[in-house]
Amino acid sequence: MPMAPMETRHAIKSPFRLERCRIELLGHGLNCRKRGNGVSLSAMRQTLLIPSLVLLIVGSICFYVSTPHRQGADAISFCEAGQIHTLDPDKMTWMQDIRVATGLWEGLAQLNPKTLQPVPGVAKSWKISHDGLRYTFNLRHNARWSNGRSVTTADFLFAWKRILQPSTAGGYVTMLFHIAGAKDYFNSLAAGRHAAFGSVGIQAPTPYKLVVTLTHPCAYFLSLMAFPPFFPLNPDAMAKFRSHGQSPAHYNPRWTRPPYLVSDGPYYLAAWKFHQYLELRPNKYYWDRQAVKCPVLYVRNFPDSQSAFLAYQSGAVNVLSFVPTLFAPALLRQQRQHLRDDVHYRQVFGSYYYNINCRHKPLNNPLIRRALDMAIDKRAIVKHILRLPDRTLEVLVPPDSIPGYVSPRGLAMNIPAARKLLIKAGYPGGRGLPVFKFLTNSGAAINIRIAQAIAEMWRQNLGVRVNIHQEESKIFNQDVVQGNYDIARAGWYGDYMDPTTWLDLYRTGNPNNLTGFSNPRLNALLHAASRQADVARRFALLHQAEKLLVTRWMPSIPLFQYSDGLMYNPRRIGGISTNVRMITLLKYIHWIHHAVPQAAEAGR
């Protein structure tokens, strides 16, 4: 055995300390002054051949395994804004999950893609009693699961019972609390007491008739039937994933993965590649099969919006479910100049606002909160910072989104009046006020810029000083929930087309009440509205509640209404309708027929 030189032995002994041995080796090499012969390249190549081959084989196999398979030319590729978190309809809360769920499942009702009004889904008709408390759904006999079996009331009972188990951890379980007895059933189980599901107001007299009794009239109950927590589930398909010895809620989460997932909607889940794509193919047993014209739909996702946009530009993606914020001002300008027609931008049912912590002094004084609101030039923020056609807001519920609901008039910007309010509160010129902890979350760069602008407006206009804290979203959320802030950024997208999706945020006892605001008068108004079956009277009560919130109590400072959009070529892709809730129903997406050859060209 030839002796290895000293330095080389060091290298062998301590492969962890590569740094040191390399320096030693280098030093040795440089100090070496003896002239050696040239090293043969071909011989060197032979000893490198084995590791190279190993690397090549391993690399190629991994590359092959991990790449998405080639999609056919007729497939439509739909890009989501975020990763799919779960396909369990009982647990989902993210927009992208819900969007995919409405493509895979169908509830008793589905939504009209333009008006968002509920239209018959699995239920072919329904009857509502005069007091608005009893809903009788008649299920269609031809509604089928993707395995061919009929959808019956048993599937709905199974799904609703499952989500009402606290251990299912359903994010939107509170939506079922409109059903009589559901809340008590859930709370009893949560407290560890026995409760019978029979006490919940859901009856199935026949496999095709479902009777639901509510605690109080709910104007939007039918639209909830098109929302994932109310979707049916297939008990047979899930049975083999049931964990033994556990509560009825426990299933191995693999049941949502292909080929096990059985759904009753327009598509079935053909493939799901983690962090890359979902492949949806038409469910041949779907009762409205002829309405589904897209042969293969890929739901894709990219780690960031820029790469998604580049993929869209290159044609690898056909529909982008968002307009990348970075490029949005430029894209909208091009659209205005008629250089492109693929940006579909609109006001949505969501708003950007600031929460004020109403629990402590001095911000528990509504005069200061109103002063803070009136000292902000919201128009300047939208025009100079956002540079997007977003609409400034003086109210909580985005105006003109709910048919029949008239928004109150909020407070306009008025600096002298704001100063007077501060004097009235006992803090003339902001003297005596502490430096407020102003919390914003990182993620979008725009948040910090808006916060800085507003902090400057408050300093100049009122003499109020704030300390801006920027936090990672998980820490930010925790601080906001625990009330560890004075003023915090907030955003909210409405879950259903009703003012209460916003106004309930200020009801005492709501876990989503982050401001700590509590007012018996508001609670009474919301309660009265929830008991009111007449739509016009109900809206009048809610109008009054919102008016008090935005003109007197001001627990949140509304800033602007979100805009959002989609990007797709309207001459090639059809069936996408724009609506305020950004609900894109995957069911109707299709190629525009004469464009298919052109699309096939691009696919090749």
Added chain:
Amino acid sequence: MKKFIFSRLLQSVVVVWIVYTVTFWLLMATPGDPFIGKKQPPPAVLAALRRDYHLNQGDFHAYLAYGWQILAHGDFGPTISYANWTVLDVIRNSLPVSVALGAMALLIALWLGVAAGVLGAVYRGRWPDVALAVGTLLGISLPTFVIGSGLLMLFAVETSLLPSGGWGSIEQLILPACTLSVLFLAYLARLSRASALDVISSDFIRTARAKGLSPMKVIAGHVLPNASIPVLAFLGPATASVLTGSFIVEKIFAIPGLGEVFVNACLDKDIPLVLGIVLVYTVLLVLMNLLVDIACAFADPRIRL
């Protein structure tokens, strides 16, 4: 030999356990709650979630529960952010991406690095050698995000020769693999140059020449086996560090690998997923070092001390 392997294995187990412990308590010390999002579910739902993820009975219980789960089932169970996928599922799906990228990067580094190193040894002191010294210095000192962004600007933005990111085609692999390879290429070039020079000038080579062996035989039979030991020894830890070092490259080039998942898991405070990925990387690193140590012990008996 058996004793040597056994003791090294035992050491490896201890290392893995220490890494698990440190990672777990660091995670617990970080602020933020994985279950608190923008919309708050009822308290009973939060409690159920905490129970599902062993987080309802204090940190020490979670430490034991996760430790037991990995020992008994070899998996940490469902992740928090992607509840339909267990930690093992996520790793199984994302690791091949990182491995493919790493293997290509190492392949580039191995060939170009050794070629450049040999070139430097042959032309010692002349301009190719100087160019090599400057190049390797740059390669070692420039951070990946500078190299990656530079290549991106040059080949994707300015000239549009190659795609800017994504995963699925060979063209998309070129830029990230080159970026990732630079550091290893530079190390290997220095290493192979130095060891080639070193071996050439040692006594036993002179003896071999004095015996009258042809220059080709000297190099093939004596220089190369000895000169390639450090290169091969380097490959073990390099394989592990090329995988762990791909986080930034994956982020720059939007590659759906384990690095990207890991960064997001940390931000989301996805405890099982972070633990799982850290352990996989630890096991890889320890395993690679162990293999190299065993291989070297076979090659050189004096190492088994």
